[in-house]
Amino acid sequence: xxxxxxxxxxxxxxxPEVIEDIQAKADLGRYRIRGFGAxxxxxxxxxxxxxxxxxxxxxxxxxxxxxxxxxxxxxGAGCAKPIELDIPIMITGMxxxxxxxxxxxxxxxxxxxxxSSNTTGDGGMLQAERDHSKMLIYEVLPSRYGINIHxxxxxxxxxxxxxxxxxxxxxxxxxxxxxxxTIAGQRDLPAGVDQRSPARHPDFLGPDDMIIKxxxxxxxxxxxxxxxxxxxATRVFDDVKLAAKAGADVxxxxxxxxxxxxxxxxxxxxxxxPTLAAVCEARAALEDVGLxxxxxxxxxxxxxxxxxAAKAMALGADAIYIGTAALMAxxxxxxxxxxxxxxxxxEPYHCHHCHTxxxxxxxxxxxxxxMKRLPIDxxxxxxxxxxxxxxxxxxxxxxxxxxxxxxxxxxxxxxxxSLEASMICGIPLVGTRHVxxxxxxxxxxxxx
Amino acid sequence: MASMTCDGxxxxxxxxxxxxxxxxxxxxxxxxxxxxxxxxxVGVVQPCTLIFEGSVGYYCGGMIDGPHVEIKGSAGWGLAExxxxxxxxxxxxxxxxxxAAIRGGSVIIHGDAAARAGIAIKGGVVLIEGNCGxxxxxxxxxxxxxxxGDAGEAFADSMYETICFVGGRADDLGNDAVVATPTDxxxxxxxxxxxxxxxxxxxxxxxxxxxxxKLWNFDKxxxxxxxxxx
Ligand SMILES: Cc1cc2nc3c(=O)[nH]c(=O)nc-3n(C[C@H](O)[C@H](O)[C@H](O)COP(=O)(O)O)c2cc1C
Ligand code: SF4
Numbered sequence: 001x002x003x004x005x006x007x008x009x010x011x012x013x014x015x016p017e018v019i020e021d022i023q024a025k026a027d028l029g030r031y032r033i034r035g036f037g038a039x040x041x042x043x044x045x046x047x048x049x050x051x052x053x054x055x056x057x058x059x060x061x062x063x064x065x066x067x068x069x070x071x072x073x074x075x076g077a078g079c080a081k082p083i084e085l086d087i088p089i090m091i092t093g094m095x096x097x098x099x100x101x102x103x104x105x106x107x108x109x110x111x112x113x114x115x116s117s118n119t120t121g122d123g124g125m126l127q128a129e130r131d132h133s134k135m136l137i138y139e140v141l142p143s144r145y146g147i148n149i150h151x152x153x154x155x156x157x158x159x160x161x162x163x164x165x166x167x168x169x170x171x172x173x174x175x176x177x178x179x180x181x182t183i184a185g186q187r188d189l190p191a192g193v194d195q196r197s198p199a200r201h202p203d204f205l206g207p208d209d210m211i212i213k214x215x216x217x218x219x220x221x222x223x224x225x226x227x228x229x230x231x232x233a234t235r236v237f238d239d240v241k242l243a244a245k246a247g248a249d250v251x252x253x254x255x256x257x258x259x260x261x262x263x264x265x266x267x268x269x270x271x272x273x274p275t276l277a278a279v280c281e282a283r284a285a286l287e288d289v290g291l292x293x294x295x296x297x298x299x300x301x302x303x304x305x306x307x308x309a310a311k312a313m314a315l316g317a318d319a320i321y322i323g324t325a326a327l328m329a330x331x332x333x334x335x336x337x338x339x340x341x342x343x344x345x346x347e348p349y350h351c352h353h354c355h356t357x358x359x360x361x362x363x364x365x366x367x368x369x370x371m372k373r374l375p376i377d378x379x380x381x382x383x384x385x386x387x388x389x390x391x392x393x394x395x396x397x398x399x400x401x402x403x404x405x406x407x408x409x410x411x412x413x414x415x416x417x418s419l420e421a422s423m424i425c426g427i428p429l430v431g432t433r434h435v436x437x438x439x440x441x442x443x444x445x446x447x448x
Numbered sequence: 449m450a451s452m453t454c455d456g457x458x459x460x461x462x463x464x465x466x467x468x469x470x471x472x473x474x475x476x477x478x479x480x481x482x483x484x485x486x487x488x489x490v491g492v493v494q495p496c497t498l499i500f501e502g503s504v505g506y507y508c509g510g511m512i513d514g515p516h517v518e519i520k521g522s523a524g525w526g527l528a529e530x531x532x533x534x535x536x537x538x539x540x541x542x543x544x545x546x547x548a549a550i551r552g553g554s555v556i557i558h559g560d561a562a563a564r565a566g567i568a569i570k571g572g573v574v575l576i577e578g579n580c581g582x583x584x585x586x587x588x589x590x591x592x593x594x595x596x597g598d599a600g601e602a603f604a605d606s607m608y609e610t611i612c613f614v615g616g617r618a619d620d621l622g623n624d625a626v627v628a629t630p631t632d633x634x635x636x637x638x639x640x641x642x643x644x645x646x647x648x649x650x651x652x653x654x655x656x657x658x659x660x661x662k663l664w665n666f667d668k669x670x671x672x673x674x675x676x677x678x
Contacts, residue, residue: 030666144549144568147530149491149511176665188551188570188589189608193664198587202548202567203507203526212486216507216526219463220491 033173035098035354035364037166037259037268037302037324044274046257046302047311049421050414051430054400062399069395070405073319075296076157076226076249083135083157083226085319086115087391088406089309091383092254092300092321093139093159093230095121097174097183098261098354101128102374103330103363108133109376110329110383114391119159119321122172122197123187125151137228140217142171143197145187149220157250158217159228160210162201162243165258165275165301167267168232171197175262177357180366207242214247226250232258233278233301234271240285250296252321253282257302259324261364262355275301275312277424283316292316306393313394314409315425322390329386330379331361337373450474459487470496484524489517495534506543509536512553528555531572537645544581547574550591556645563600566593569610577647583622585612585657594641596649607659613638615651626660 010016024032055061062069075083091111096104098121108129111118117135120126124146130136138155140147152158163169174183174195184191204213214227229243230252243251255275260268273281279299286292299312300321309320324332335348340360344353354364362374398406401413415430416422422429423437450469454462462479466489469477476497482488486505489498493513500508503521513532522540529548538546541559548564550572557565560578567583569591576584579597586602588610598616605622613630621627630638638654641647 144530144570147511147549147551149493149513149530149532152511153491190664193608194666198568202564203529203545209506209525212506215459216487216490216510219459219487220511223460 032265033175033262033355034265034268034352035260035262036352038257039352040269042257042274045276045418045421045424046274047276047308049276049418050311050416050425050427052310052314052397052401052413053415054397055402059402061402062404064396064399067399068404069399070407071391071395072405073407075228075298075319077296078294079226079249080224081156081226083117083137085117085135087387088313088319088394089387089390090116090137090298090319090321091118091326092323093119093121093137093161094323094327095123095172095174095261096126096129097121097123097145097178097187097366098364100359100362100365100371100374101126102371102376102379103327104129105132106330106374106376106379107326107383108136109380110326110387111135113380113384114387116387117156120151120155122161122174123183124148125154130154139230141197142199142201143187144202145189145197152217152220155221155225157226157228158221159230159252160214160217160248161230163232163234163254164230164260165232165254165256165272165278166260167263168234168272169199170263170267171199173197173262173264173355175355175357178355178364178366183366207246210243210246228252228298230254232256232271233273233275233281236273236278236281237285237288240282241289244286244289244291244295248295250298251282251286252298252300253278254321255279255299255301258300259302259327260354275299275303276315276421279312279315279317280425286316306390307397309390310394310397310406310409311414313406314413315411318407325390326383326386327363329382330363330374331382332359332363334361337361449476449478451478451480453480454482454485454488455480459485462488463490466492466498470494482521486524489515493532503540509534512536522559523557527557528553531555533572541578542576546576547572550574552591554645558647560597561595565595566591566610566612569593573641575641575645575647577649579616585610585625586622588612592637594638594654596642596647596651604657604659606663608664609659612657613654614657615649615654618655618657621657624660624663625657628656628658630654630656 073085073088105128109132112134119137135156137157139159141161176192181191226249228250229248233255255278256272296318298319299317337360359365362371416427478499482500482502484505490510495514497516499518505524507526509517509528515534517536519538523542525543527546528536531550533553537556542557542561544562546565547555549568551570552572554573558577561576561580563581565580565584566574567586570589571591575594582600583602585604588607593612596615599614599618601620602622604625
């Protein structure tokens with residue numbers, strides 16, 4: 001080390017990121033808003049803290065080529081018109097407004113190609129998405145933008161949204177740059193406003209009123225299609241039971257890693273519980289009221305691949321919603337049009353600028369020129385491919401664990417790498433035979 | 449005109465009967481003894497007249513498109529919520545969130561309305577002959593909200609383009625609600641509206657309340673307003 005060499009000291013409290021944040025707020029005069037979802041380092045247990053235990057001598061694996069491993073997924077099995085999907089991965093609700101026309105249409109087409117579903121979002125239904133989808137879930141959100149009984153009746157399922165994992169307890173946001181005349185028209189808003197959606201539904205408050213709301217949705221759809229209730233993961237064990245009591249056929253739990261088009265940054269980073277914990281609590285809740293297996297559970301929030309999906313399913317999910325991963329299939333964060341990422345002050349693989357409406361790859365924008373960068377048919381093909389690949393990943397894990405149906409994956413097929421994951425999931429720590437803590441069924445332990 | 453009773457029947461059966469009668473070609477149906485059941489006449493999407501001879505529960509006339517619904521009693525929460533078009537008339541009072549998120553048509557309440565009447569309306573006309581509770585007109589997007597009596601606290605809070613008129617007192621306006629001067633066209637519109645819907649209450653002069661548009665876009669200079677609204 002030369003005489004002149006200096007050692008730079010960095011504060012562990014006031015890190016460069018913290019300093020940048022303080023100075024940005026000193027300029028803005030409000031909290032920061034951005035898209036994408038939680039960015040901070042994941043110090044909490046995740047699906048990566050689990051590993052599968054395929055068959056060795058105690059169990060017999062299935063042959064990949066010959067022996068079937070079913071992926072058929074039925075939601076709302078008790079309904080007159082249940083949702084029957086060929087695969088357990090579904091496209092989550094992302095609004096037309098947050099997403100471009102091309103992105104919405106490509107997701108619908110891509111999902112339909114592989115026998116899956118897609119979901120509307122906080123802006124009502126786009127006709128093109130109905131036209132191209134095989135199964136469409138219609139979201140009923142607090143804002144009620146674009147709410148339309150005729151669209152509701154075209155849907156294969158209705159999702160009553162209470163909240164989202166990225167920002168539970170708050171409403172949606174769509175900054176003015178994305179409230180184009182078309183989007184404004186669809187939402188009955190003035191063009192260019194920084195649109196905030198309400199946090200609560202306008203016409204019901206708690207779970208008891210929700211019972212009546214769900215009955216209303218059933219009356220409006222002639223008691224045919226399944227009713228989903230979607231919530232951000234907070235007090236999951238109690239919330240899931242309340243949703244079950246209110247009459248939901250399907251419950252969607254979205255963990256804190258869940259994506260968003262635009263939200264206050266602090267909510268994305270500091271509210272809610274991780275998806276891994278959410279699925280465990282949700283399953284325990286349904287078991288506690290004897291409805292596990294009767295009400296279907298969809299898990300969302302940071303699911304990246306078939307491995308995450310398979311682990312969530314082994315822990316209790318019947319199906320998986322993907323948002324961000326599907327956008328990545330559309331080219332989100334791909335190193336193309338690099339100059340346009342730079343213009344946003346970012347780079348490929350680091351972009352989280354969906355809120356700006358200047359998406360370099362034409363996904364989260366309403367700019368017709370940017371949108372052209374997302375040719376619908378090619379994009380739909382990539383979405384279909386991702387869904388297929390994820391399904392194959394789930395199947396290979398399921399077969400190796402000796403399951404002829406991906407829904408037969410179970411907690412027993414897993415071991416935990418960390419003490420925390422063992423405690424949360426109720427799965428033995430690797431190298432031990434011990435379950436440290438409750439996991440699915442923790443409530444039972446508590447009461448016995 | 450057909451007539452039916454709700455006695456001893458659950459909502460599902462009542463609504464099915466209404467739909468069956470409509471399918472048989474009856475254009476007007478009198479529904480007796482609704483006994484405040486929830487979700488009556490939800491999602492009816494054809495022009496017809498439905499008369500409820502008594503009070504109804506939550507969400508009566510919710511998500512309809514076209515019918516004329518008359519309630520000869522009071523209504524529970526979420527009356528006519530998300531209606532696309534049609535007319536819903538209540539002779540008594542209405543519970544919370546009357547006409548929530550309607551996109552068109554008209555909701556006429558001859559009595560009082562509770563909290564959050566006309567919340568998030570996206571079009572249409574809401575006419576309240578009596579008073580209304582707190583936060584009526586909250587986040588109104590389009591359409592018109594008329595209160596002939598007094599408006600409750602935080603009236604017309606955080607609105608977009610809904611236009612409100614109050615015949616009585618409007619002492620406590622919500623965030624970003626401002627008083628405007630009614631135009632001649634407004635005066636004509638209001639007097640015609642009163643006549644058309646048989647409003648007996650005499651209102652000398654309506655106050656007009658619209659959005660001050662300060663919350664439409666984030667602006668650090670408006671920090672004080674935003675600290676309440678965000
Ligand atoms: C661009 C974008 C827009 C979204 N819009 C909505 C919406 O309109 N309504 C909603 O309930 N959730 C919305 N979400 C949340 C998703 O439905 C879902 O809960 C979340 O994306 C799941 O997490 P993942 O993105 O990590 O897969 C949105 C997410 C993204 C990324
Ligand atoms: S590439 Fe587009 S969709 Fe992806 S994070 Fe950036 S702005 Fe959002």
